[in-house]
Amino acid sequence: MIRVLVVDDEKIVRKGLISFMPWEDFGMIVVGEANNGEKALEFMETNKVDLLITDLAMPVxxxxxxxxxxxxxxxxxxxxVLTLHQDFEYVQKALRMGAVDYIAKTELEKEQFEDVLERIVSLIEQKDSLKRQLTSEEEIEETNDLIVLYALNLQKDEAKIDASLLKRAFEADIGIWYWTDMLEREKESILEWMNSKLEYALIVFQNLKGMDRKSILQLLRGYxxxxxxxxYDPVQPFQIVQSEELLxxxxxxxxxxxxxxxxxxxxGEWIYDDAVFINMLHELKAMRMQPIRLTRFFYSLTDEWNRLYSQILSEPITxxxxxxxxxxxEIWLKEIREIIKVINTKTPYSDEIHDSIMRAVTLAQKMIDQPLTxxxxxxxVNMSSSYFSQCFKDIIGQTYTDYLREIRMERAKEYLRNSTKTIQWISEKVGYNDEKYFSRLFRDYVGVLPSEYRRTDSKGK
Incomplete structure (x- = not known):
């Protein structure tokens, strides 16, 4: 609570402010009153005061x-400061001396009380923040360890921290707050709050001594x-990082x-072989690819997976x-793996057979421009022709020939929509050297010739 002392030589003014202002609604409590400056100083010698509201024109x-x-x-x-209109020069002097605001007695009405207190609290917070920021610039260079709270997902509106937990924290950047001297109760409160969240991490940076403020902030942002x-590990939300190792x-x-x-x-090997999947995960994590690059990389992979497994997926992978x-x-990737595996368990074949068929699907996609029978x-894929055809139809849901024609036609549609290449060029890119034969197959599959499909799509755009 902000402890308030009201000083004014007019008793009616003091009592009016104390009685009618909604102090508690704004985290304030009036701890005393005085009718002149000397009495106010006497009160402050034995009582704690955070905010002084004082008249300017008083005796003594x-x-x-x-x-x-x-x-x-x-x-x-x-x-x-409390003031009348004619005290304007005094008000200017008071503000230059450090007063955060002034209250004009003649304009103070009941409906304005809330606005006045809200403005005062806001100004106090701004002044405190600036003062603490200046103090931070000195303290951060003197500290050896720094406790930092990170928001993992800045794009989520709901990922907002309780402001009361950040009263003594400094903001290094959007989603980064740090303490040079976090109290144990503050740490406990934040960790308790984080128990229900998976969007925050509390990190201790050690061995910062000797680094200037700019370098420290760059380190926090780079991390x-x-x-x-x-x-980040939700099992260990409070982790330690050695700064020299990071640098x-x-x-x-x-x-x-x-x-x-x-x-x-x-x-398809990672889908059916646990050891292969774990090794591939470890290898990928060890690369420590930039998160945005990792996201883009797997975004393109989902497009490829949707092509590969289009016949067995009930809905596209996203x-x-x-x-x-x-x-x-990792949770997302494991879920995708299980979706594909569960679908494939509906057939009576072993994981090895499933793997062979998925490798065949991958080869068909990669070698789409070649006449692969x-x-x-x-x-x-080391299978006999007849057994392969049987397994392929049971697992994928259509014959290899039908599947190959479908992926070729879908790829041709992409080329027609997104390029200005000739029909002959597109025909060859999807495995047909004869443009007329390709056009006839395309019409049978889509309903119109390639040239008509391109014109229609262009008009639609």
Whole structure:
């Protein structure tokens, strides 16, 4: 609570303010009153005061004199002046001396009480924030350890922290708050609040001594952009980070072959072999790809998976536009894996057979521009032609020939919609050297010739 002392030589003014102002609604309590500056100073010697509301024109000691004494003896006390219109020059002097606001007695009416207190509280908070920020610039360079609270997902409106938990915190950036001297009760309150949240992490940065404020803030922001994504663990919401290790890690540039990684995730092996799946997860995490790049990479993979498994999926695979942590990403990936596995358990074949068929599907997609027969692709996945055809139809839901024609026609539609390439070029890209034969197959599948489909789509756009 903000402890308030009201000082005015007119008793009716003092009693009116104390009685009618809705103090408690704004976190305030009137702890005393005085009719002049000397009495006010006597009161402050034995009582704690946070906010002084004082008249300017008073006998014995004026409001200006009282302000000068309070500023020297009790610099933490905020001051608001009471005034009449003719005291304008005094008001200007009072504001220059550090008063946060003034209240004009002649304009003070009951319906304005709430507005006045709301404005005063807001101004006090702004002044406190500025004062603490200046103090922070000195303290942050003197501290060895820093406790930092991160919001994992800045895009969620509901991911907002209770403001009461941040009273003594400094804001380093959007979604980053830090304490140079967090109290134990503050830590307990935040951790208790975080129990019901999966959108925040509390990190202790150690060994910061010797770093300037700019470098420390850069470290906190850099950690938010990459390492936080991988380090977050809801089982351990309060984690320790060694600053020197983080700085050393930033100097190293990780290199990886995205084409090779994509090829592995497009194979069906990770779906049926637990060991392969775990190894691929570990390999991917060790790369510590930038979160936004990881999201884009798997966004493109979902398109490929939807093509590969279109016949067995009841609905398309989707991924959120934003992944808040590796923990959430891994949950999503495991769910996708189980969806595909559960669908495939409806057939009586082993995981090895399912894997072979999925590899055949992947090959068909990759080699879509080549004339691959069922027999040729069966040999590539080490199956006999007849058994392959039977398994393919049972698992995918259509014959290999029908499946190949479908993915070729769908790819052709994409080319027609998104490029200006010739029909002959598109025909060859989807495995048909004869443009007329391709056009006839396309018409049978879509209902119109390729050229008509392109014109219609162009008009629609």
């Amino acid at each position: 000691m004026s409001g200006i004199e009282l302000m000068e004494e309070v500023s020297q003896r009790y610099p933490h006390i905020q001051i608001v 938010q952009k990459s390492d936080l994504f991988y380090d 050393a890690k930033e100097k190293k540039e990780t290199k990886y072959d995205l084409n090779r990684i994509k090829e592995k995730w497009l194979s 991924i959120d536009d934003f992944l808040s942590s590796w923990f959430h990403f 069922a027999g040729e692709i069966a040999r590539k």
